[in-house]
Amino acid sequence: MQLTSGSLRAALGSAVSALLVPALAPAAAQAQTQAGPKATDAATSPDTTTWQAEGAVLLYKEGAGRVTALEPVVSLRRVDGNERAWGLKLTLDALTGASPNGAVAQPGVQTFTTPSGKSTYSTPAGRMPLDPTFRDTRLALAATHERPVGAAARASFGLGVSAEHDFASVTASAALAYDLAQKNTTLSLGVALEADRIQPEGGVPQGLQAAGPARASGTATRQVADLLLGVTQVMNRRWVTQLNLGLGRGTGHQSDPYKVLSVVDGTSGLLTGDRLVHEQRPEQRTRVSLFWQNKVHLTDDVVDASYRYYSDNWGVRAHTLDLRWRSELGSGWYLEPRVRLHRQSAADFYRPWLLESTEWDSAVHRTALTAASADPRLAAFTGRTLGLKLGLPLRRGEFAVRLEAYRQQQRQPAFAPGALRGLELAPALTAATVFVGYVRPF
């Protein structure tokens, strides 16, 4: 070697620095070089932002000519190099079909006037009255933002608007998740606010008033505030558990402007007196929910088991059990069967009908009740869902298909008077759901 040992290393070091200059040679290299060029910062930082696009379509169809819903969703998510995420989601909900209007079945044909008062519809004898003019298109836009806060916490924010021809809603939410114990424990606190404006066809009816042309104001408002407290704990290498406590309070107009109750004779069971009365729900709803979820990672498969307890001051108590088993089929394919069981008790003011004289006095068009509703969603019922989801990996992204069958059963109301005793007053509801979704990063 012509060069001395020290100068060979120096020459080599400086030659390497010249090679790596555009790639930012590490600072340590400069200590070795004596006359080498300084490593300069790259003119522009490479873009480390990642994007993810998701498109999905959901088709929901109830049996017996009831509701059919088509819901396409498109969402976009952007995550930058500083772990800050932005998301945008557009949802379109097209609903058609018929929905129960709250009236009870009768042995003869019934004719109802639509809420707008412009037309009428008939219900065949012995059938549960369904309003077939239930048709709406809803558009919703939601924006989310997440960012790290300090070294151990993450904040998320959400803003949403939703509109359909008779209903508009604005939501805002904020949550903070705080990690402890090397991220084995996460505490979270969240707040969500919602403000709704209801502008029903035919105006906002006065509750517990005989159904007729006279209407009160054209719009009503409703506000909901929710608080969520949660703790997520990694129990061991294979098991993560989460417990959430939700507290919510809704004020304002809670009643459904399109729903009525039938006034029936206590002996014959036939429509009598004022015949149809607008429903009325309390102006305030306070709810508590407890949600416990577990995810267990078996050798390859993942089991997701959750239980939810719900209780509110309307008297509704519900238990929901949801079990999912994600079975890995290899090469990224998976099959996920699902079972969901739901049971709820009726609201205190739920009445399948109003009995003339005792629950409604047609002579004075009044009732002693402060609230009454025949909405089947406030009745006591059990719901069972069986579903299967298939996931297919693609070269970029994932494709998923989900099929679900739902059956809801309500017990036949007790003490049905007269003619009602022979009718099917609470038919079971069946529904099928098909979901197709595609997620793609880019």
Next chain:
Amino acid sequence: MASPCEVLLEGADGHMARHLSGLAQAEALRIEARYSRYRSDSLVAQWHASQGQPVELDGESARLLDIAERCHALSAGLFDITSGVLRAAWRFDGSQQAPEPAQIAALLPRVGFDKLRWQPPWLSVPQGMEVDLGGLAKEYAVDRTLALLRQACACPVLVNFGGDLAVSGPRADGEPWQVGIAAASPAAAPGVADTATTVLALRSGALATSGDAHRHFTHAGRRYSHILNPRTGWPVEGAPRAVTVAAPTCTEAGLLATLALLQGHHAQAWLQAQGATHWVSEPVTEESTTG
């Protein structure tokens, strides 16, 4: 790269990990596509196809040629990226078959960095000559990949392309990365003891390993490494089976390791003289059975 490549990250979430490994893979594939001698669509293949006409090199290729020229000068001609054509004569599978001297003599005129015309950015590769950047490309890819990942994420990262590796700094808790150097012991070689794996603690900088025990040649009782002396056309004699060097960059470590092996018997002494941190596997001295 013809070897398993991995990226180790500390403290990144799944999303960042996928992003960083995507960056690493893209960079490795980019460099391979440009400089691999096995690809007919690489830049190097284009230089060979130019039939002696000058080709204008882009910035990155020019810098690689510059460092090859520098190392050629620093090693007094032992480091030569045109020596790849000598592969045609040698089969490094442990066989005892030496090529005919005439074979070597026919290839030598096609070897010699001085025969290239390198006037940046113009390179002329005479007909019949080949440029082989294999001794540079992998270590260079490690340094480039590490720089890209450091720009993308502040988390501690280790880039390892088939044993040539570099780290961004110590691990999250300040502790060094634990790197094991496994000395391969060919089962069939007599008189070879299994050398234990050495574990190094690496806080910063890079490691490169040169040498492969399976690619050696035995002739007349002597073991030759697969590193060829471009002046004689014969393999360098008596080099250690493997040399691992630590340096601030992987490229520098790799060049030091290669330059060391070119010294043959004197590899370890040379490394000591350079003040380079190094580990050398025991050179095996095979007893000649024929005396």
